[in-house]
Amino acid sequence: GGVILDVLEIKQYLEENYSFSTLHDCSEDDSNSQFLVQNRAIQVFDFDEIKVNEVKQRCFPSYTSLTSPDTLFFDKNNHLKLIEFKNSYSSDVKKPAVRIKCYEALILLKTRFDFKEYDKITYILVDKGPKSNRRPSTHAFLGGRCPRELKILKQEFPNLEVECYQSKEFDKRCYSILNVPTDSWKKASDRTDL
Secondary structure (H helix, E strand, O other): OOOOOOHHHHHHHHHHHOOOEEHHHHOEEOOOOEEOOOOOOEEEEEHHHHHHHHHHOOOOOOOOOOOOOOEEEEOOOOOEEEEEEOOOOHHHOOHHHHHHHHHHHHHHHHHHHOOOOOOOEEEEEEEOOOOOOOOHHHOOOOOOOOOHHHHHHHHHOOOEEEEEEEHHHHHHHHHHHHOOOHHHEOOHHHOOOO
16 A cells, blocks of 8 residues: 545646646547547546556556546546546447446556545546437446446445547536636637647
């Protein structure tokens, strides 16, 4: 066991050791250079980078593949939000794969930072929405606050909540969905790192 860090300490550690990315960049579908989200102002962490540096090299050097959501973010109450972007229709999203990403991300954070006092964790899935004009409520992840696909996660992480959004809706409402701290983004025109 390492030092037990609370969420604020993890946030501070990441800010000192990693540069920020944007929702836009993290939402890229590498296979065809499409971006699910256009927002370039909100600063987030690229989970893949953290996973490789913090966990693969330090804790599991022999593991070839560990999965994780695309993005890690702390909202204005310092609640942890994990975001997975899927450039596919809701019905084509492979549920076990999405569940494993969340589970492994939480295990990785626990392994690396031994964090116990986490408060609320929100796992957000952003995809293209329903294929036809079927009601979005047909999304296999929804149905109650914790869809049955993710019930197993609630056993270990009782404060986990799951939310799903279509990319267009997420794009429009990302400030409120993510409960963005006002100091974590600046007008894009003020930023030099874009």
